[in-house]
Amino acid sequence: xxxxxxxxxxxxxxxxxxxxxxxxxxxxxxxxxxxxxxxxxxxxxxxxxxxxxxxxxxxxxxxxxxxxxxxxxxxxxxxxxxxxxxxxxxxxxxxxxxxxxxxxxxxxxxxxxxxxxxxxxxxxxxxxxxxxxxxxxxxxxxxxxxxxxxxxxxxxxxxxxxxxxxxxxxxxxxxxxxxxxxxxxxxxxxxxxxxxxxxxxxxxxxxxxxxxxxxxxxxxxxxxxxxxxxxxxxxxxxxxxxxxxxxxxxxxxxxxxxxxxxxxxxxxxxxxxxxxxxxxxxxxxxxxxxxxxxxxxxxxxxxxxxxxxx
Ligand SMILES: Cc1cc2nc3c(=O)[nH]c(=O)nc-3n(C[C@H](O)[C@H](O)[C@H](O)COP(=O)(O)O)c2cc1C
Numbered sequence: 001x002x003x004x005x006x007x008x009x010x011x012x013x014x015x016x017x018x019x020x021x022x023x024x025x026x027x028x029x030x031x032x033x034x035x036x037x038x039x040x041x042x043x044x045x046x047x048x049x050x051x052x053x054x055x056x057x058x059x060x061x062x063x064x065x066x067x068x069x070x071x072x073x074x075x076x077x078x079x080x081x082x083x084x085x086x087x088x089x090x091x092x093x094x095x096x097x098x099x100x101x102x103x104x105x106x107x108x109x110x111x112x113x114x115x116x117x118x119x120x121x122x123x124x125x126x127x128x129x130x131x132x133x134x135x136x137x138x139x140x141x142x143x144x145x146x147x148x149x150x151x152x153x154x155x156x157x158x159x160x161x162x163x164x165x166x167x168x169x170x171x172x173x174x175x176x177x178x179x180x181x182x183x184x185x186x187x188x189x190x191x192x193x194x195x196x197x198x199x200x201x202x203x204x205x206x207x208x209x210x211x212x213x214x215x216x217x218x219x220x221x222x223x224x225x226x227x228x229x230x231x232x233x234x235x236x237x238x239x240x241x242x243x244x245x246x247x248x249x250x251x252x253x254x255x256x257x258x259x260x261x262x263x264x265x266x267x268x269x270x271x272x273x274x275x276x277x278x279x280x281x282x283x284x285x286x287x288x289x290x291x292x293x294x295x296x297x298x299x300x301x302x303x304x305x306x307x308x309x310x
Pocket of ligand 1: 001002003004024025026052079081082121153168193194195196213214215216217
């Protein structure tokens with residue numbers, strides 16, 4: 001999720017679940033090809049990891065997909081769901097739903113240069129193009145060129161007039177439409193996304209669908225990930241406590257600090273770790289007030305934990 005998740009968050013998520021497939025935030029082809037930083041950097045612990053690409057130039061997407069496959073990513077996912085203006089002016093994201101042929105060309109170009117899966121994340125429609133037939137025409141055209149996995153955010157996007165945030169809340173969720181898609185395309189791998197907050201809800205969806213993608217809840221309340229392996233994937237290893245998760249995260253944070261990184265770059269992903277627990281506000285507050293300070297170290301996390309018991 002742009003501006004929210006990064007490799008530090010994904011490292012934390014991976015401590016809690018070895019089974020999850022993790023996705024990067026959307027990375028544009030322009031950033032990868034022309035940017036100064038290394039936009040493909042990640043920790044090897046994050047695998048299995050999908051790189052989500054934003055773009056609509058088939059050759060650029062192919063170039064980025066190839067680089068990503070060489071770097072060890074496990075899947076390339078094309079973003080056909082982001083409604084932001086910035087993204088529309090670059091002609092990628094959700095507006096690409098209106099041009100399934102171009103999406104098919106993009107998928108074809110990527111599939112020609114990588115052996116890892118090339119998948120698509122999309123909406124159920126855009127603007128007034130929100131019929132089931134519009135969705136199936138999109139899926140037909142894109143699956144015809146060999147894309148066999150779709151992650152469907154179960155609400156349409158209004159490209160004019162709604163902000164990205166509103167586009168994640170205002171258009172109503174229509175899970176039935178995604179279930180119907182799975183029924184009509186039993187050979188495709190269809191994952192559902194949007195508004196899922198608990199593992200019980202995931203289980204319900206999995207009765208109808210192949211996968212569930214969880215966004216905001218997995219970020220704001222990350223500890224829900226701690227039971228994924230046991231409750232959804234049949235693992236019989238024991239569930240880590242919140243403190244055990246922190247303990248496993250500390251060496252990673254220490255390494256980051258030794259390398260000159262700032263504490264708050266990591267702790268910003270940890271503020272929701274104790275959501276719903278007594279003292280969680282004290283934890284959150286202490287971290288927000290102290291982790292950004294010059295020279296802040298592991299002691300801030302230890303103190304924040306102690307504050308919870310006060
Ligand atoms: C801050 C933020 C950034 C997001 N960035 C991306 C992104 O980069 N790529 C993407 O496919 N979806 C992005 N999304 C959308 C989520 O992946 C997801 O589709 C949406 O929030 C609905 O799922 P949820 O209710 O589980 O959060 C973002 C969402 C938020 C809140």
